[in-house]
Amino acid sequence: MARVVVDVMLKPEILDPQGQAVQRALPRLGFDGIADVRQGKRFELEVEGPVDDAALARIRELAQTFLANTVIEDFAVKVEEKQ
Amino acid sequence: MARVVVDVMLKPEILDPQGQAVQRALPRLGFDGIADVRQGKRFELEVEGPVDDAALARIRELAQTFLANTVIEDFAVKVEEKQ
Amino acid sequence: MTARVGVVTFPGTLDDRDTQRAVRIAGAEPVPLWHRDKDLQQVDAVVLPGGFSYGDYLRSGAISRFSPVMESIIAGAKDGLPVLGICNGFQVLTESHLLPGAMLRNNHLHFICREQKLRVENANTAWTADYTAAQEISIPLKNIDGRYTADEHTLDELEAEGRVVFRYVDVNPNGSLRDIAGITNAAGNVVGLMPHPEHAVEPLIGTGQTDGLGFFTSILKRLVNT
Amino acid sequence: MTLDTVKHAEQTSDTPQPWAELGLKQDEYDRIREILDRRPTGAELAMYSVMWSEHCSYKSSKVHLRQFGEKAPQTDALLVGIGENAGVVDVGQGYAVTFKIESHNHPSYVEPYQGAATGVGGIVRDILAMGARPVAVMDPLRFGAADHPDTKRVLPGVVAGVGGYGNCLGLPNIGGEVVFDACYQGNPLVNALCIGVMKHEDIHLAKASGAGNKVILYGARTGGDGIGGVSVLASETFDDSKPTKRPAVQVGDPFQEKLLIECTLEIFREDLVDGIQDLGGAGLSCATSELASAGSGGMRVELDTVPLRDATLSPEEILMSESQERMCAIVEPGKVERFLEICEKWDVIATVIGEVTDGDRLEIFWHGEQIVDVPPRTVAHEGPVYERPYARPDWQDALQADDANALPRPAGGDELRAAALALISSPNQASKAWVTDQYDRFVQGNTVLAQPEDSGMIRIDESTNLGVAVATDGNGRYAKLDPYTGAQLALAEAYRNVAASGATPLAVSDCLNFGSPEDPDVMWQFAEACRALADGCLELGTPVTGGNVSLYNQTGDTAIHPTPVVAVLGVIDDVTRRTPIAFAEEGQLLYLLGD
Ligand SMILES: Nc1ncnc2c1ncn2[C@@H]1O[C@H](COP(=O)(O)OP(=O)(O)O)[C@@H](O)[C@H]1O
Numbered sequence: 001m002a003r004v005v006v007d008v009m010l011k012p013e014i015l016d017p018q019g020q021a022v023q024r025a026l027p028r029l030g031f032d033g034i035a036d037v038r039q040g041k042r043f044e045l046e047v048e049g050p051v052d053d054a055a056l057a058r059i060r061e062l063a064q065t066f067l068a069n070t071v072i073e074d075f076a077v078k079v080e081e082k083q
Numbered sequence: 084m085a086r087v088v089v090d091v092m093l094k095p096e097i098l099d100p101q102g103q104a105v106q107r108a109l110p111r112l113g114f115d116g117i118a119d120v121r122q123g124k125r126f127e128l129e130v131e132g133p134v135d136d137a138a139l140a141r142i143r144e145l146a147q148t149f150l151a152n153t154v155i156e157d158f159a160v161k162v163e164e165k166q
Numbered sequence: 167m168t169a170r171v172g173v174v175t176f177p178g179t180l181d182d183r184d185t186q187r188a189v190r191i192a193g194a195e196p197v198p199l200w201h202r203d204k205d206l207q208q209v210d211a212v213v214l215p216g217g218f219s220y221g222d223y224l225r226s227g228a229i230s231r232f233s234p235v236m237e238s239i240i241a242g243a244k245d246g247l248p249v250l251g252i253c254n255g256f257q258v259l260t261e262s263h264l265l266p267g268a269m270l271r272n273n274h275l276h277f278i279c280r281e282q283k284l285r286v287e288n289a290n291t292a293w294t295a296d297y298t299a300a301q302e303i304s305i306p307l308k309n310i311d312g313r314y315t316a317d318e319h320t321l322d323e324l325e326a327e328g329r330v331v332f333r334y335v336d337v338n339p340n341g342s343l344r345d346i347a348g349i350t351n352a353a354g355n356v357v358g359l360m361p362h363p364e365h366a367v368e369p370l371i372g373t374g375q376t377d378g379l380g381f382f383t384s385i386l387k388r389l390v391n392t
Numbered sequence: 393m394t395l396d397t398v399k400h401a402e403q404t405s406d407t408p409q410p411w412a413e414l415g416l417k418q419d420e421y422d423r424i425r426e427i428l429d430r431r432p433t434g435a436e437l438a439m440y441s442v443m444w445s446e447h448c449s450y451k452s453s454k455v456h457l458r459q460f461g462e463k464a465p466q467t468d469a470l471l472v473g474i475g476e477n478a479g480v481v482d483v484g485q486g487y488a489v490t491f492k493i494e495s496h497n498h499p500s501y502v503e504p505y506q507g508a509a510t511g512v513g514g515i516v517r518d519i520l521a522m523g524a525r526p527v528a529v530m531d532p533l534r535f536g537a538a539d540h541p542d543t544k545r546v547l548p549g550v551v552a553g554v555g556g557y558g559n560c561l562g563l564p565n566i567g568g569e570v571v572f573d574a575c576y577q578g579n580p581l582v583n584a585l586c587i588g589v590m591k592h593e594d595i596h597l598a599k600a601s602g603a604g605n606k607v608i609l610y611g612a613r614t615g616g617d618g619i620g621g622v623s624v625l626a627s628e629t630f631d632d633s634k635p636t637k638r639p640a641v642q643v644g645d646p647f648q649e650k651l652l653i654e655c656t657l658e659i660f661r662e663d664l665v666d667g668i669q670d671l672g673g674a675g676l677s678c679a680t681s682e683l684a685s686a687g688s689g690g691m692r693v694e695l696d697t698v699p700l701r702d703a704t705l706s707p708e709e710i711l712m713s714e715s716q717e718r719m720c721a722i723v724e725p726g727k728v729e730r731f732l733e734i735c736e737k738w739d740v741i742a743t744v745i746g747e748v749t750d751g752d753r754l755e756i757f758w759h760g761e762q763i764v765d766v767p768p769r770t771v772a773h774e775g776p777v778y779e780r781p782y783a784r785p786d787w788q789d790a791l792q793a794d795d796a797n798a799l800p801r802p803a804g805g806d807e808l809r810a811a812a813l814a815l816i817s818s819p820n821q822a823s824k825a826w827v828t829d830q831y832d833r834f835v836q837g838n839t840v841l842a843q844p845e846d847s848g849m850i851r852i853d854e855s856t857n858l859g860v861a862v863a864t865d866g867n868g869r870y871a872k873l874d875p876y877t878g879a880q881l882a883l884a885e886a887y888r889n890v891a892a893s894g895a896t897p898l899a900v901s902d903c904l905n906f907g908s909p910e911d912p913d914v915m916w917q918f919a920e921a922c923r924a925l926a927d928g929c930l931e932l933g934t935p936v937t938g939g940n941v942s943l944y945n946q947t948g949d950t951a952i953h954p955t956p957v958v959a960v961l962g963v964i965d966d967v968t969r970r971t972p973i974a975f976a977e978e979g980q981l982l983y984l985l986g987d
Contacts, residue, residue: 001118007125010270014315017273017341022126022150031145033138035084036129042090043105046119055116062114066232067105069225069261072268072315093643096616096702098715100645104223107739112232122224154503155641177739178647180562184837187854218560221647277555277830306834308559365834370968371851372834 002051003080004059008068009040043067044080051079085134086163087142091151092123126150127163134162169194169389171382172209174239174255176201176230180217181252181364188364189213192382194389201233210389211248211292212239214255216308216362226269226311227257236262248292248385249356253309256348256358265349265358266324267316272309273341281373282307282361283335284347288328291350292388293357296380303377307339307361314342314349314360324349332359395707396434398762405431414441420776427770435756435763438708439771442674443681446943449775452909453941456919459926460936469898470935472595477518477670478588479937480595481899483963487852488592489860490522493532493585493903493959495942500582502641504549508582509557509644513716515586516561516649517670520656521719523596524588527836528850529558531568531584532864532903532957533827536577538819543572546580553644554584555830560646561653564839565831566848569864569957572819578947583903583940583957587862589852594660598669600687600722603750605666607680607693608728610735610742611652611718614676615701617642618714648717648740655738656719664731667722677711677771679720680746681754684768687722690753691768693746707758722748782915792873840967846889851967859967863889863960868953875920879956880928886960887932894971895962900929902939902958907951909943917954918943925956934960 010016016038023037047055060077068075093099099121106120126146130138143160151158171189173196175182186196197209206212220229230236236258243249243264251259259265272278283304286297297303316324321344324330332348340360348359363378365371394400401407409431411421424432424440432440446452461474471488472480478492496511512529519526531554536543558565563586600607618641659665667687669679676698684691695707705713723731728744735742749755754771756764802808815821824843833842840859841849847863865885871878883900890897902925907914929936945952964970 009125009127013317014270015273015341017271017275019126021275025149026145029145029149031141033131034128035131036127038127040125040127042092042123042125043102044092044119044121044123045117048116048118058114062109062112066108066112066228067224069228069268071260071266072270097641098612098615098617098643098645098701100221100643100647101223103645104220104229104647108220108224108229108232152503155506155643178560178650180650180835181837184835187837217562218647218650221560221645221650223647276552277559277832279829279832279834308832308834362834365837368837370840370970371837372839 002047004045004047004051004077005080006043006045006059006063006067006075006077007040008043008073008075009038010072011074014072085130087128087130087134087160088163089126089128089142089146089150089158089160090123091126091156091158092121093155094157097155169211169386170197170209171195171385172197172199172206172212174199174201174212174214174235176219176233178217178219178221179215179254181215181362185213185215185252185364188367188378188382191367192379192386194382194386199235201230201235204234204238206238206242211385212242214249214251214258215364216253216255219254219258222311225261226254227261230258231261240264243356246353246355248388250293250381251358252362252364253360256360257311259356259358264356265351266320267314267349269311270313270315271311272313277310278339279306279308280339282339284332284361285335286331287333288331288350291331291354291357293381293384294331295388296384302335304373304375305361305363305366305378306373309340309360312340312342312360314346316343327352331357395758395761396763398433398765401433402430407431409437411437411441415445416441420444423776428766433763434708435711436766438712439677439681439764439766442677442712443771444775446909448674448678450941451776451778452780452943453918454777455779456922457941459922460929463926463930464935465930465933467933467935470937471592474936474938477521477598479899479901480522481937481961482592483858483860483898485853485856485858486591487858488590488595489587489961490519490524491585491587491862491901491959491961492518492938493583493864493901493957494518494940495903495905496582496584497579497905497942497945499642500550501546501578501580504546505553505556506641506643508550508553509646510642510716511582511584512554512557513644513646513649514672515584516563517672517719519586519588520653521596521598521668521670522588522590523594523660524590525657526563526586526588526653527838527852528566528587528848529563529585530566530848530862530864532866533569533583534571534573534576534581534868534955536572536580537574538572540577542577550580550582551827551830557644557646559832561650562835564833564835564842566833566839566842566850567845567863569866570824570827573868573953575868575952579945579952581905581945581955583905585862585864585901585959587850587860596660596665596668598682598686599667600683600691600748601689602666602724603689603748604725605748606723606725606728606744607691607746607748608721608723608731608742609698609718609745610721610740612645612648612715613699613701613741614705614710614713614718615715616705616709616713617716619709619712642714642716644716651738651740652717652719655735655740658734659731662730662734664727665721665723669720671718671720673714675711675713675715681768681771683720683722684754685772687748690749690751690755691746692749693756695756696759697743697745699741699743707763780909780915781912782919783912784916785913840970841893841972845893845973847893849893849895849964849967849970857966857968859964861890861893861895861962861964864957865889866955866957868955871917871921871956872953875917875954876924878954879921879924882956882958883925883928886958887934890960890962892971894969895964897932897934897960897962899937899961900934900958901937902956904939904941905945905952905955905957906943907946911951914951921954921956925958
């Protein structure tokens with residue numbers, strides 16, 4: 001079984017209060033030198049059968065219509081190497 | 084500026100209701116062949132200065148103590164290549 | 167004849183019974199609609215009530231939007247069927263692209279439950295005719311994903327066309343852009359808002375006020391008069 | 393890996409077993425052997441060990457709790473008393489109300505969000521299992537010092553968990569408490585209460601009767617939740633590889649629970665169940681043994697039919713799993729098809745896992761081989777009972793003598809002003825809005841009173857305006873000073889709060905949060921509090937209908953303050969006559985009652 005990962009992040013122009021909350025907490029935790037934090041979602045899909053171009057096209061379609069809301073979010077699809 | 088990504092996923096043995104809800108919706112959307120879906124978080128950190136071993140160690144520490152709840156979550160840290 | 171108002175139940179819908187009660191109190195007949203049925207049972211209007219359909223998993227409203235009942239509602243709405251989306255129902259409407267924009271996590275990241283003051287900006291929609299323009303009403307608000315967001319162009323267009331139906335007054339409880347609490351489509355038959363009129367239809371209960379009843383009497387009048 | 397069957401156990405009587413690791417004492421293990429007349433199988437050992445734990449068997453508290461029955465006041469209002477999932481009270485007009493308070497203290501310290509969330513989920517299923525629609529929740533909470541760093545971790549997580557679960561179920565939160573005290577630093581108290589409403593004829597009980605009736609497990613799949621302890625069984629008895637790492641943390645899925653509620657209520661409406669039990673602390677071990685023990689026959693279960701989330705679970709682990717959002721129903725064969733149809737309608741997985749037999753044993757099979765053969769009562773209802781030693785602590789007199797008169801008094805206006813400001817700005821007096829704003833109090837459209845009122849009130853009939861009011865109160869500092877008086881003060885306060893809202897108090901539920909019962913000081917506090925509540929309830933004419941005991945609340949050797957939390961339920965014929973706390977209009981007169 002192969003794993004395909006879909007990363008979904010808010011578009012850069014959209015306010016991300018979750019990321020900001022993390023960033024604001026960093027100095028308190030003694031971390032500096034981090035200029036920005038954005039928080040998004042990661043989906044791990046276990047795909048039955050071969051992950052060929054057709055399968056990837058379908059997953060991209062799934063991400064586009066379902067996993068991401070493209071009004072506010074961008075996404076990226078990648079096949080994860082087997083360890 | 085370099086980008087470091089921290090992926091946080093529920094441990095495999097922990098119930099992931101979100102991932103399950105997504106998976107159960109797939110057949111209705113006409114997608115099959117996906118045996119499992121897990122949903123987690125992705126943090127993108129923009130790091131000032133060099134991402135050397137010391138910086139990565141600090142980010143790992145941050146992930147361990149703050150970004151992930153290690154009672155129920157695992158995490159992975161990786162440096163993202165500049166496009 | 168009395169108007170038949172459909173009230174949809176998705177898995178995880180919470181306010182369906184309250185909405186049915188509000189429809190009844192306004193004098194119309196509530197008709198329960200089940201998410202798996204495409205048949206809208208010839209209702210004259212539809213309410214998508216609040217709740218956590220599908221647990222709000224993935225994104226609020228994202229999974230419900232693909233249910234069989236939504237196919238019929240989306241088609242009906244395009245033909246002028248009056249549709250009101252409250253809270254989770256509003257989220258379903260934006261996910262379905264019947265209304266523009268999207269709903270994001272509240273800017274303070276918490277669930278918030280409060281009595282919220284609103285200004286009625288558009289009293290000409292199917293669901294707001296019993297209010298007057300600029301009238302202020304107070305009804306409950308309760309959500310965690312209530313921050314209305316759209317790009318500048320869409321926001322300008324909504325304002326220019328008078329499609330902002332409600333704005334938050336005194337407090338913007340979730341960081342919604344331009345204090346927007348509710349909007350309508352170009353035709354004015356589809357309205358969505360985050361606060362809950364169905365929880366403010368009886369004295370003593372909830373806020374103790376009946377400021378929300380106007381939504382349900384508005385639609386009743388509209389339907390009976392046509 | 394060989395399966396530890398009953399037959400195998402008979403033949404290998406001398407095989408050492410990890411009973412101590414499972415929390416059993418030598419004499420308890422010996423008793424199990426005596427009951428079975430052989431060594432228990434791994435699965436049996438798993439069942440006995442969880443069911444005989446303090447949490448499930450009430451072995452230290454039972455002797456004191458008995459007073460609630462023995463001293464119970466005469467009342468016609470009580471339809472179902474102590475012993476069932478929750479007590480049921482007649483509130484008139486054919487309605488019955490059930491309510492109960494439970495603790496989820498330890499899990500909430502380990503993982504505040506999930507601990508609190510699953511605490512709410514558990515009490516809601518208890519109420520549902522009685523046949524009632526859950527209509528409201530409350531959450532008495534106690535945390536360490538407000539400014540302690542760990543409180544920053546625990547409090548927001550607990551509040552988000554209570555809200556996240558309750559809001560998603562559509563249950564209005566109509567009250568609770570937030571108390572800060574350093575004694576709860578390593579041991580916060582997360583108590584959750586649920587109220588449910590039904591008609592008299594809808595009351596359901598947890599019992600399995602009628603040979604041939606089916607046992608149906610429905611709800612979430614079974615995973616490895618909360619079975620850290622039993623992993624030793626899987627490893628030491630059968631397999632020498634290391635114990636598999638299992639999550640001790642249970643994760644809640646409120647969406648699944650909402651479906652379970654609606655599905656179960658529809659099943660009740662069509663009268664499809666004979667007996668029903670929620671799966672709580674000890675999972676299937678508890679549900680099967682309690683159903684069989686309370687019923688008239690025996691029960692046979694095919695454990696390998698249980699739908700799993702993790703295919704590697706051993707039978708022992710399946711029996712002990714604390715996976716949330718599951719229920720177990722006893723259904724006549726002719727009604728099974730309709731039962732399964734309703735579950736399918738609500739997207740709820742349902743499986744026939746066994747049936748009621750005309751025997752008197754609980755028998756469990758794994759792929760056709762028998763792994764459990766026990767008299768169910770010995771598991772569920774005839775566990776060990778301890779008369780733990782207790783004595784009034786020798787420090788009690790000194791504590792009581794150290795009263796406020798010894799404290800310095802503010803001298804002059806400035807000090808008085810400072811004292812007043814310190815008092816009203818203390819976290820225990822400050823507004824609780826940060827907490828209560830995160831809870832939906834409007835959902836279901838029947839909330840008459842919620843925060844900031846002294847008691848919550850819910851309308852239960854729209855046409856007659858019949859309603860109920862509930863208040864919870866407790867004060868660990870009073871109870872530490874004098875457990876008897878402190879417990880009665882908690883009872884009296886909750887009683888007054890209900891009465892002040894305009895309702896007539898009818899019944900009591902309590903959550904007794906104490907330290908280790910093995911400490912005679914703590915045991916004395918516990919005994920005193922029980923005696924106080926039983927006496928107080930008799931005096932007030934309101935029976936205790938159920939509750940929960942949470943022991944071992946301590947950090948190292950230091951126990952929390954004894955903290956009996958008392959909930960009082962009252963009825964009001966017409967909610968329009970409720971009395972809110974606010975002044976209604978100018979010119980009203982103020983009276984002080986009592987002395
Ligand atoms: N954890 C909580 N959950 C829900 N309601 C709460 C909680 N804590 C406090 N409240 C509510 O907030 C209000 C004020 O609480 P509190 O200041 O403790 O009042 P009081 O001292 O009169 O009991 C009450 O209505 C109480 O029920």
